[in-house]
Amino acid sequence: MPSSDPGQLALTLSSLFTASRTDGRQRAHTLGHGLQLTVGTADGDFVALSRKAGEPDMLEAAVVAEKAGWISYSTDWQDIAGSRYLVIRPDSPTEDPPDEGDTDPPSPEIVALLTDPQAPWRHRTFTAQAHEARDDAVRRMSRAELHEEMAWLRTKWGPQLRAWQQGRLREVLAGPAP
Structure with a gap:
């Protein structure tokens, strides 16, 4: 899967997932080399790959899954209205959270x-009081609860989380504005 900018696919996926999460509708985008991406979130996250001429392959699926932030994923082929789609879905995390008896802060x-x-997964419809209550609850979470929250973020907001973390890293490395 050729790409002039390796981060561009992650950003494209991030924007498609964000748009789909706003109203539950599927979003589509065609990459420069003809690979068509269709992203949906209403019934669980997925990316469907297709081509007008030919079929996508498993290597392309692996690259897309990696750029979506999915460590573990499954694929299946679906034929819909004469088109063949390679559908990628993230697998549920299998890693156990830290032990509840963990005393580390x-x-x-x-x-x-x-x-x-500024995080993209913050609910834009929440009032200031709702955000404050949510933030207070997060501050009181145990290590295990924080681990579960991060696992959920990686599952539901993988591309956005990665893009946001990379953006924050760039800000930190750039330093304060003069």
């Missing part, structure tokens, strides 16, 4: 990430 970095007002 919660990570301040994870708390900061989950309570950042």
Whole structure:
């Protein structure tokens, strides 16, 4: 899968997932080399790959899944209205959360990430009081609960989480504005 900018696919997926999550409708985009992406979130996240001439392959599916932030995923072929789609879905995380008896304090970095007002997964329809209550609940979470929250973010917001983290890293590396 050729690409002039390796981060571009992740950003494209991020914007498609964000748009789909706003109203539940599927979003489509065609990459420069003819691979068509269709993203949906209403009945669980998926990316369907297709081509007007030919079929997508498993290598392309692996690249898309990786750029979507899915460590583990499944694929299946579907024939719809004369077109053949390679559908990719994230697998449920199988990693167990930390033991509830863990006495280590919660990570301040994870708390900061989950309570950042600029994060794309923050509910835009919440009132200021609702955000405040949610942030207070996050600050009181145990390490295991924070781990579960991050696992959910990776599952539902994988591309957006990655793009947001990369953007925040660029801001930190650039330093304060003069």
